[in-house]
Amino acid sequence: MAVELQEIAKALIAGSQDQVRQLVGEALKEGVAPQEILQKGLIAGMDEVGRRFKANEMFVPEVLLCARAMHAGMDVLKPVMVEGAQGNKEKVVIGTVKGDLHDIGKNLVIMMLEGAGFKVIDLGMNVSPEKFLEVFEAEKPAVIGMSAMLTTTMQAMRDTIALFEKQGQRHKVKFLVGGAPVTAEFANKIGADGYGADAGEALELVKEFTLGRSA
């Protein structure tokens, strides 16, 4: 019996990495195009995960479980996918700012972005303005995401945007900021393009920022 792609999405939503791995493998054997498995199986599943997270029907542990299942499916798909067919190829560079060692929120945003097909370059924690600039120049991402959990470190977001201004690069990229002490007002004050109150909002903003750009 043919594998229904929505079964893959269901298995992903249930957080079952073994089942996702198996179903993706079966679908490939049956000749379903990898791109179709990705879009209608894995990404469709993660879209629903994002919706449930936003509606407080799922929480971080459940999302982590689903993301793990998605990665299990991707591991099966990647070797057979032709270059350029792995979904949306827009790049997003993301990191927790200098002096800050919190990453739960950042990692959650990464999962949502990857789940939606974006290529995410995770710079980890304690990322200096210079490092953001260096990676921007090498990778040319559409969006840079910055996270901070502390009132003392959130100022580094301002410093990063200021460095891009100084180097004449500010207009080439969208800055998205988030984290517990960060507010829309603060984001506006430091010249960021957007503020995501949670991972779902961050994803929506990245989609908005990249809409119409060539993928």
Next chain:
Amino acid sequence: MASNGKMTSMKRIMAVCNKEIPDRVPFLLTSREFGIKYAGLKYAQCYEDPNLYVNSQLRLLEEFELDGVWDIWCTPAVDEAMGAHMVVAEDDPPWIPEPYLNEREDISKLKPVDPRKDGRMPYMLEVVSRLKKAVGPDVPVIAWASPPFRTACMLRGSANLYLDIFDDPKFVKDLLDITYEACTAYGKALVDAGADIICTSNPVANMDCISRRHYEEFSHPYTKKMFGELKAHGAKAILYHTCGRWDDRFDLVCAENVDIIHCDKVDIKDFKEKYSDRIVVMGNVKSVVTLLQGTEEQVREETLACLQKGAPGGRYIISADCAVPRDTNPDNVRAMAAVVKQYRDYPLNF
């Protein structure tokens, strides 16, 4: 150190905990970092000389007419004592850079703690003891103890522990049993050293992180038992700072032997209507948007609004919604203190 009012700070806070109307609205600010900077110091200096820190708290107590002093901030005190590597920064609170329990098997590495000997704990106890000696019996010393779930998350790494909940719930409970013992031992030592109120916070267990079902299973019973033990050991009150959203589990917090809840994202009036029969509410002038980034006028307006919502009927402590940020303009804190002083007396007169 007697207050200028009819009641001492200690009596004032115990009055709101005991459902009595105090002489005036108690005023607390979580002010460790702000106080250190206000005194012209760096964090690292306060980790070398306890008197520098004690004096920074005494200065705030006097200048802003606060009703309590706080221990120095060290959330990973228990983690370090159990074996994790802790970093003390020049001017930020200490942190644990890497999870100590990379694999579940690493649980065997955890050492039982002796708060009087291990890691930074003896220093923390010394600070609390000196604070108590300095303020005497009339002013509460408030000291922080980690809840077992938070320490478990910090030792294992939150993302790892969240997945362990599904992969190996028995491991999570075994770890919680261990962190419960360590956190409770440290809490008791804080009480022995002179802490009157034990405060805590649990930002990895709020609605932004875990479900109510998981909170009920993995956080609530351990915190309830720990706070019950600390109160039996002599803690006069338990203060729970709720970072983030807690709307669907405030009832559980109220049932954890907690006396005071320090809230950020709630409407004080609504919260009191629902919960003030069970708990005292503390807050919630916005510490970042208003105290750190706002004008003195905005601070005055919001402080008055909080008093108008919270003070009627007692069971309320005026405060910011979280710690006062280190870089807050002292004029904003003065503006808040001035409004509190103007309107704090019962019977209220707004």
